[in-house]
Amino acid sequence: MRQSALFTRTRRDAPSDETAKNAQLLIRAGYVHKEMAGVYSYLPLGTRVLQNIENIVRSAMNFVDGQEIRMATLHPSEPWKQTGGWDNIDVLFKINSRTEREYALGQSEEEIVTPIGKEYAVSYKDLPMSVYQIGQKYRDELRAKSGIMRGREFTMKDMYSFHATQEDFDTYYERVKEIYLQIFSLCGLTARVTEASGGSFTEKLSYEFMVLTDAGEDDILYCTECTHCVNVEVAKDKEGDTCMKCEKGTMQAAKAAEVANVFDLGQKYAKDFDFTFKDAEGNDQYPIMGCYGIGITRLMGVIAEALSDDKGLVWPHTVAPFKFHLVSLAGGNKEVEEYAEKLYEDISKLGVPVLYDDRELHAGEKFADADLIGIPVKIIVGKKTLESGQLEIVARGSGKVDMVSREQFFGTEA
């Protein structure tokens, strides 16, 4: 992608109506555009980041035998009335049609997926079954905040599984929890599995995946020695207590952002929709259901918060909009320009996403923009490098500089 043709441009100043670091940086760098409080559009750079995150999540869900589907986000009101959500879930957007009909906007999809499951899972042989989607969710938050971290419209991956037995569910639940941690690790974050309230629909605990960051809105307690971690809303221990699990570490208080959660829904929804299957003896049984969410756009916001520095964003290579930022310091020098053009074509030919700064600007502006945009590796081409016959490779995070020959560069790529 030629930067001169990029749909967006960077800004020197942060908008005055955002205080969250993620929103300031993402807007300045041209990743997102704010529509209203809690609602953002994603521009080319932002869309690329989202697609990368989605693909990481998609692979992981496929790995745990989830099948991707795409459910409606405009919902009939009936299933919501059937589960009680219509009256009990205050974040549910309710829509009045110009006709007498009422609709809901999907804030979660149990009301849609359970009736679908009921139609296809009629025998124990059809179970387990696990489906997921990546799509928009709508929640009528009283107060949207923290940039893209708590919006009224956001992108979520939500998976739902149905199981014939509690044991089968438990096994699957653990599998998903494990793969979730890998997802966050791939995104450059360390997440902790945190015990939390199950919400209004279950007595059981749920598990939240928390990333330690001051930008988060949850208070957690984590053990300094083991993986034990509890949301303070359900914590029996206090800061400084000895960990109840390993009995070695002490519990440490921290701010954290919830990037995902998993719920054991039991048989609630199956019962609400009278979803039964025939077991091996021919008896009707309610399946055990689980749901597993990952906030895709929130995850992007948390990465932006947690990994940025005073110059701008610092994307891990797994989610970065481009692998390389080719910065040409031609300054009117035809030789350098031609060299950069050729290099851009050669990298592009390999199918490697590269942003090519071909604009006629001073080096300082180009570097400042590159730092702000936060692509992990800069390739700098100028008179200097042309004379030495080498490429200057600069890591965005560490600032580490490597001088490599063109052959070495393409050698490592191939």
Add this chain to the structure above:
RNA sequence: CGGGGCGUAGUGUAGUGGUAGCACGAGUCCUUUGGGAGGAUUUAGCUCGAGUUCGAAUCUCGGCGCCCCGACCA
């Protein structure tokens, strides 16, 4: 939803009752080209409504919007 703050060119800001200014951006031209360069020139604005006043960006009331704290949060 309760409390607080704020709405001025595309962006960031100055202007507390009397001619709306600056910087950045954007356009044209010239010079410059390894960390936001310089000059010339052009462009573009007071959130909406009502009121007070000879006169309102400025004062009063109301609406709308945005941010923050709290409450809330499948």
